[in-house]
Amino acid sequence: MNALAPPATPDEAMSSTTMPMRRAPSIADRVRPHVQHGLAVTLPPLLVVIALAAVWEWAAGGPDATLPPPSRVWADAKELILHPFYDRGGLDKGLGLHLLASLQRVAVGFTLSAVVGVLLGMLVGTSRFAMRALDPLFQVLRTIPPLAWLPLSLAAFREAQPSAIFVIFITAVWPIIINTAVGVRNVPADYRNVARVIRLSRFDWFLRIVTPAAAPYIFTGLRIGVGLSWLAIIAAEMLIGGVGIGFFVWDAWNSSNLSDIIVALTYIGIVGFMLDRMMALIGRAVTRGTSEQ
Amino acid sequence: MERTFLDISRVVVRFAPGAPPVLNGVDLKVKQGEYIAVIGHSGCGKSTLLNVVAGLLPATLGGVVLEGSEVTEPGPDRAVVFQNHSLLPWLTVYENVRLAVDRTAGRTMSRAERDAWTLENLALVRMTDHARKRPNEISGGMKQRVGIARALAMRPKVLLLDEPFGALDALTRAHLQDQVMAIHARLGTTVMMITHDVDEAVLLSDRIVMMTNGPNATIGEILEVGLPRPRDRLALASDPRFLSAREAVLRFLHERHALPAVA
Numbered sequence A: 001m002n003a004l005a006p007p008a009t010p011d012e013a014m015s016s017t018t019m020p021m022r023r024a025p026s027i028a029d030r031v032r033p034h035v036q037h038g039l040a041v042t043l044p045p046l047l048v049v050i051a052l053a054a055v056w057e058w059a060a061g062g063p064d065a066t067l068p069p070p071s072r073v074w075a076d077a078k079e080l081i082l083h084p085f086y087d088r089g090g091l092d093k094g095l096g097l098h099l100l101a102s103l104q105r106v107a108v109g110f111t112l113s114a115v116v117g118v119l120l121g122m123l124v125g126t127s128r129f130a131m132r133a134l135d136p137l138f139q140v141l142r143t144i145p146p147l148a149w150l151p152l153s154l155a156a157f158r159e160a161q162p163s164a165i166f167v168i169f170i171t172a173v174w175p176i177i178i179n180t181a182v183g184v185r186n187v188p189a190d191y192r193n194v195a196r197v198i199r200l201s202r203f204d205w206f207l208r209i210v211t212p213a214a215a216p217y218i219f220t221g222l223r224i225g226v227g228l229s230w231l232a233i234i235a236a237e238m239l240i241g242g243v244g245i246g247f248f249v250w251d252a253w254n255s256s257n258l259s260d261i262i263v264a265l266t267y268i269g270i271v272g273f274m275l276d277r278m279m280a281l282i283g284r285a286v287t288r289g290t291s292e293q
Numbered sequence B: 001m002e003r004t005f006l007d008i009s010r011v012v013v014r015f016a017p018g019a020p021p022v023l024n025g026v027d028l029k030v031k032q033g034e035y036i037a038v039i040g041h042s043g044c045g046k047s048t049l050l051n052v053v054a055g056l057l058p059a060t061l062g063g064v065v066l067e068g069s070e071v072t073e074p075g076p077d078r079a080v081v082f083q084n085h086s087l088l089p090w091l092t093v094y095e096n097v098r099l100a101v102d103r104t105a106g107r108t109m110s111r112a113e114r115d116a117w118t119l120e121n122l123a124l125v126r127m128t129d130h131a132r133k134r135p136n137e138i139s140g141g142m143k144q145r146v147g148i149a150r151a152l153a154m155r156p157k158v159l160l161l162d163e164p165f166g167a168l169d170a171l172t173r174a175h176l177q178d179q180v181m182a183i184h185a186r187l188g189t190t191v192m193m194i195t196h197d198v199d200e201a202v203l204l205s206d207r208i209v210m211m212t213n214g215p216n217a218t219i220g221e222i223l224e225v226g227l228p229r230p231r232d233r234l235a236l237a238s239d240p241r242f243l244s245a246r247e248a249v250l251r252f253l254h255e256r257h258a259l260p261a262v263a
Ligand SMILES: Nc1ncnc2c1ncn2[C@@H]1O[C@H](COP(=O)(O)OP(=O)(O)OP(=O)(O)O)[C@@H](O)[C@H]1O
Pocket: B015, B016, B022, B040, B041, B042, B043, B044, B045, B046, B047, B048, B049, B214
């Protein structure tokens, strides 16, 4: 605006006197909305957790309560909470190390199931014959609970580690196969026609059209699969022993260490949540722009 | 009379063995560089006919011959612009066109030439500025333009357009029609375009093929438009030749071949 010109309208004159001085937004101004949003998102669940802990403290506070209240858990398991990575040899390890052992099994088993699941899913989704032949089998096998595989797996592998990995694999593979197959079958006919008009090779068809088109479905399958893996490994470890968070829980139960169990359950929940979120994030990053809207 | 370029002869398409054929005996000879519009009521089999020419759908009887060789499968010499653009959403505008270029000119052009050819076709539909965007970041009219660029980039002998402007507002539609007219004038591509819009058919085409209602649909009448090119939509709006052509198509659609039920 021209500083020399007199105020053109009374309105403008008014505003120049009553409005506070204009300045560039400071850092505080720019950060404030983010902080406000962050608080709005984290505060409600935090309050709920505090309220639940209070109720729990009150409910488990009596002399004949069967479970320890939060204050007891903290007193009993302080070392476990504050030092997740201590290692006194043998089975006396920090929770972090147990979690890492479990996560390692999940990583191997889940990677296997992801590779096999996506490949089999593509086959079943593409070939009518493969679908007719394999789908009934899959539908039956996928209903078998993870732990039911464990005895057979132990008999076949004769060792805890590969047996646990196999249980993860066989648990996670079905949703991956089924979702991939659905994704492949749902590749829009238009894309198929485009590929036919430009005479895309079969290889390119899979790589450049089918895979990206089915990616959202594949990631849904992977996300379900990683959740199931985590469920399966905890259960399997309770039975096979050795090292791992599932075994830790079982061991704590045998030594009547309820506080340790509660801490371990909290960790299991948090890690499961993070695995799920991680898969969702990867999925969103990879399929960005894939979906129409 | 010029030599026939595209010969559609006695095409019959029957989807189910017992059912009456959707198309029954469609016969059409198209000259090189000609712009054909196909018009008819919804569901009469226009897309079906286009798919047969594209090679995406085999004819039950009869067949299509393009420049002396029979159409047996789809190919880039009969590029299709689909009814709903069908760009690949995970590729950018540039990559969508480039994929077609790579597949159809991979052996004859160097990498740099293919890049230049992709950009040239995007420039033809004025999409150069949006080359790096993904389909969900551009408007419906822009998507159709990219679809046209992708089709043209294949250097087709025949360009097949299935209601290319069907889902667009009137202004965008008019704008794209002018662009397609300009491209046709410049490249001389043979075009077969399906449309529901009578004005569009008269404005753009050399001949208007009017289809009877299905099943057993066939060509009811063919109108020679005969308006001189280049055509200008404003000047034509009151041109008696334009108006009489328009009236002839309307009469065909709404008097002699009106849909029996509410249409
Ligand atoms: N794959 C198919 N299987 C069975 N019937 C089909 C198939 N494709 C189309 N039809 C039928 O053939 C007829 C013609 O369909 P087509 O899509 O060619 O119509 P259209 O003239 O393009 O209609 P619109 O103007 O609405 O796009 C319709 O009655 C439709 O139901």
